[in-house]
């Protein structure tokens with residue numbers, strides 16, 4: 430096991446700086462104006478709900494160039510081509526990394542893909558301030574990610590309420606039972622269980638299996654990270670988990686969409 434310094438704390442420290450700089454460049458009310466001119470949210474939750482109700486896999490296909498645990502994952506990184514490939518091959522939603530420092534993402538990637546691709550999109554970034562929620566809507570995001578481990582209770586509720594006010598969906602992400610209890614105090618129907626330990630970077634699908642029984646039936650469980658094989662997918666389906674967030678195994682394939690089709694038999 431790698432003894433990694435707490436990557437989340439490093440990312441969050443950088444986000445505090447980043448948000449402060451952005452606030453100097455554009456006011457929240459200007460962002461609000463821009464957000465109002467953007468096409469309405471596409472229904473991220475609804476798209477997943479339709480799959481889950483039909484007991485079919487709903488795949489949130491990730492567009493990610495690099496990560497702290499894996500370094501560069503995909504050299505030939507063409508976000509629009511990847512987004513269209515996912516859409517053509519049956520993805521339900523997209524996840525687009527916008528963090529630059531740690532994931533080599535970009536906000537422009539989300540905007541460009543949204544213009545060309547009809548799928549609902551989650552902005553995958555580290556939300557700590559309502560400013561970023563307005564910014565996400567202004568970029569065209571349909572859903573935002575809230576990582577419980579990164580947030581205090583009041584902060585988490587404030588961010589979720591801001592997203593709801595903007596008609597966006599919220600995916601709340603947990604890694605353990607304590608975080609899950611906190612996540613369940615939110616109204617959101619989307620609960621992501623991240624199988625990656627953010628200290629060791631190890632992934633185990635057992636995390637999803639261990640936590641799922643504490644989640645009420647009306648919520649949608651999304652298993653996140655570490656899905657690499659048809660057996661992994663089958664294990665989740667056998668345990669009534671129908672929503673998946675997958676990045677690396679798709680991104681390492683020449684055609685991420687075909688890889689998705691292969692893993693999920695779409």
Ligand SMILES: O=C(O)c1ccccc1NCC(=O)[C@H](O)[C@H](O)COP(=O)(O)O
Pocket residue numbers: 436437491493496497498499623625627630653654655656674675676677678
């Ligand atoms: O992936 C990392 O190294 C990482 C480090 C710190 C915070 C988050 C991190 N990953 C984000 C994700 O949750 C994944 O991109 C997502 O679940 C997909 O995982 P995978 O299919 O294993 O690429």
